Amino acid sequence: MKKSGFVSIIGRSNVGKSTLLNSLVGSKISITTPKPQTTRRPIQGVITTDQGQAVIVDTPGFMQKARDPLTQKLTGWIKDALRDVELVIYVVDPTRQIGDEEKAAQRMIEHVTVPKLLVINKMDDPTYRYNVDFYRDLAKKFDAYVEVSALTGKDVNLIKRWIFDNLPEGEAHYPDFQLTNQSNKEWLSELIREKLFLRLREELPYSTHVEVEDINERQNGVVYVKATVFTSAARYKPMIIGVGARGIKEIGQSTRRELEAITDKKYYLDLNVEVDASWLNRLEI
Secondary structure, X not given: OOEEEEEEEEOEOOXXXXXXXXXXXXXXXXXXXXXXXXXXXXXXXXXXXXXXEEEEXXXXXXXXXXXXXXXXXXXXXXXXXXXXXXXXXXXXXXXXXXXXXXXXHHHOOOOOOOOEEEEEOOOOOHHHHHOHHHHXXXXXXXXXXXXXXXXXXXXXXXXXXXXXXXXXXXXXXXXXXXXXXXXXXXXXXXXXXHHHHHHOOOOHHHHEEEEEEEEEEOOOOEEEEEEEEEEOOHHHHXXXXXXXXXXXXXXXHHHXXXXXXXXXXXXXXXXXXXXXXXXXXXXXX
């Protein structure tokens, strides 16, 4: 009997959880940006080996101080992702000091009884040495710990080994070829949103949401994608579009270049911007 189960990745914002998921799966499943709370819903990446199948759940970053509706919903999803899992991976960033937010994030997993792995990430960053000993002291609270670089992939194989050493026996949840639970529309929406986050400044990305309405490969082989960027206030719309529509064009071009590099197909993105203050209500797991 092969092994199978769900593994949740937990941690503060910007510790590298999504980068770690992508490194574990070996493909870009979850978007990554330097901005906190880029991940908005638990995204599943699937690792299938001769030993079995692990479903890795990437969760939104925990933020203690923010009390806006979006953060409250994301925190609820983090708590949900800790239920009915076989393993928990807790990721920390040694380039940042342990503070109240880190301690609050740790409290979320204190009473979790499944095996827990502490992952000290970003060991490729030369500034890690200032705080790494503080994080190593946390290891006694976990069943095991590793030091890795999710960005370069260094020692990520140790995490895979720990996962399959600790997963119970069970049947696979996904076909061998499937890498994520996301549909093509969901994945494309996330990719466009990543480009929005990278281009827009300060609080503006958090007012936006992307929905893909249509994906259609035409006779000439070009994949047509129609998507709408929703923003919560009318004043943000011209900022997203940009002068002479330059902003939305750059977002579309950046998305198209990455899609073409990944899929080796030609894409045409039809992006529109609309105001809808209720988009948060449509965010679902």
